[in-house]
Amino acid sequence: MKLLMIEDNVSVSEMMEMFFSKEGWDATFKLDGKEGLETFLACPDEWDIVTLDLNLPSMDGMQICREMRKVSATVPIIMLTAKDSESDQVIGLEIGADDYVTKPFSPLTLIARIKALHRRADLLTTDPVKTAAEEAFDIVTKHFKLSTKTREVYIDDYLIEGLTPKEFELLYTLSKNPKQVFSREQLLSLVWDYQYYGDERTVDAHIKKLRQKIETSGRQLIQTVWGVGYKFDDAGDES
Template sequence: MEILMIEDNESVSEMMQMFFLNEGWQATFKYDGKEGLDTFLKDPQKYDLITLDLNLPGMDGMLVAKEIRKISSVPIIMLTARDSESDQVIGLEIGADDYVTKPFSPLTLIARIKALHRRSELAEKQVHVNADNTAEFDVETTHFKMNIKTREAYLNNRLIEGLTPKEFDLLYTMAKKPRQVFTREQLLELVWDYQYFGDERTVDAHIKKLRQKIEKVGPQVIQTVWGVGYKFDDSGMDE
């Protein structure tokens, strides 16, 4: 795996370099936001994953993530201060796939990287599998349909625009089992591929943004089941 780590704390980078090498991964380290972005833009296909600090010289991490998301769906893990809940939510909303709070355990970051990379590889394989499938849509109900190959979702034949990779995966996970209630812990494991560590806000932030995009084209199909979690249900649109 090839990782781009954009982190202004050199001691953190040096520490993570040892862990990356132990995993057999290659890593490029940049200590400035603008420099990190330029490095990525020179060869967007080179990197399998990016870890991105929010507080960077040269260019803020939020802006770096926005620019990357204009051209790439490469997995991004944001590194945020423990007390910056708003930054975590905003980071997820602009397209980060996950976040890890500082100070963090190197083993925790390694585990998150492995989980995110594994999910990314599985998604790619699924696209190839469906390329040979004659079915136009992988999920289809009276009002809703999704195509994994094109990564498109429609409600009442209107395209739900601007879905990030994680938003699409979250919607697909729930939509392929309509009316089944998923807890936040289950969604973390199914969509992010790691066990519950208390990061419920990861799911909530993605649900919030996903709902906003769905509401632009039709009625809300992501329902909250209070005290439990969330479910996909478009049956109410028949009434």
Template structure:
């Protein structure tokens, strides 16, 4: 794995470098937001994972995440934040981060989060987003199609573009059991591979971004079941 770590605390970077080496991963460290973004832009396809501090000189982590997402919707981003504010963490997810870890953190916790996110994202293939008549879909209804090999999703024949790895997995988890209601706790365990210990706003932030991308191509198929959770239902799609 090739990791770009954008972190202004050199002690944290040095500590994580030892853990990355122990895993056999290559890591590049940048200590300024703008420098980190420039390193990403030099070769956007080079990176398998980005860890991004929220508070950075030059350009803060939220701005960096937003700029990265303009170039790549698939590169996994884990945001590191010393803030306990719920709003900061949700905004970070809405800016495009797939996950976040609150400082101070255990290096083993960050390694586990990286591995879990990478397991999901390594299936992403860069293929043209054009339906193929011979293509086999894992989910196919009269209005909706998904293919987990090509990581494509279509609503009424239109591609739902720009899905991050987590957004795709969240949509697939809901769509493969249409009209079944999933609680936030269930979605955390099924999509994130580990428990967030009640951190349900992670699901809400990803649902919000997923809905925005679905609405660009058609009617909303992710429904809220108040007091319970979410479900996929395309039965009302015209």
């Protein structure tokens, strides 16, 4: 795995370098926000994971995340935030981060989050050589088509662009179980692959961004079941 860590705390970087080395990961460390972004933009397709501190010299993590998402909708991004900055965590998820870890954190916790995020993203990696059968869509409903091989989603033949890895996984989980109502806790377990211990803002933030992108097609296929959670219902949307 090739990992970019943008973190201005030298002690944290040195500590994580030892843990990443034990995992056999190829990690690059940048202490400055602007320099970290430039490193990413030089070759955005080569990074498997980015960990991004919120407070950085020259450019903060929010700005960096926005710029990264302009050139890559798929690279998994983990944002590192202060423990009491709940609003920053939600904003970070809304602008494209896939996960966040609060400081101070255990190195093993960050390692586990990275592995979980990479494992989920790796399951959706496109095979460079595809057969005709592999090109077929995994899910086809009245207005909706989704392919895990090409990571493409169409609504009424309109391509939904700019889905982040977690948004795609969330949509895939809901759409492959149409009309089934999922609680936030279930979605946290299924999509994030570990427990958030009741932190439901993560699901709500991703659903909000996902709906905004789906609405560009003129339809809204994700419905809120008040007091319970969310469901995918193609037949129920006739707008």
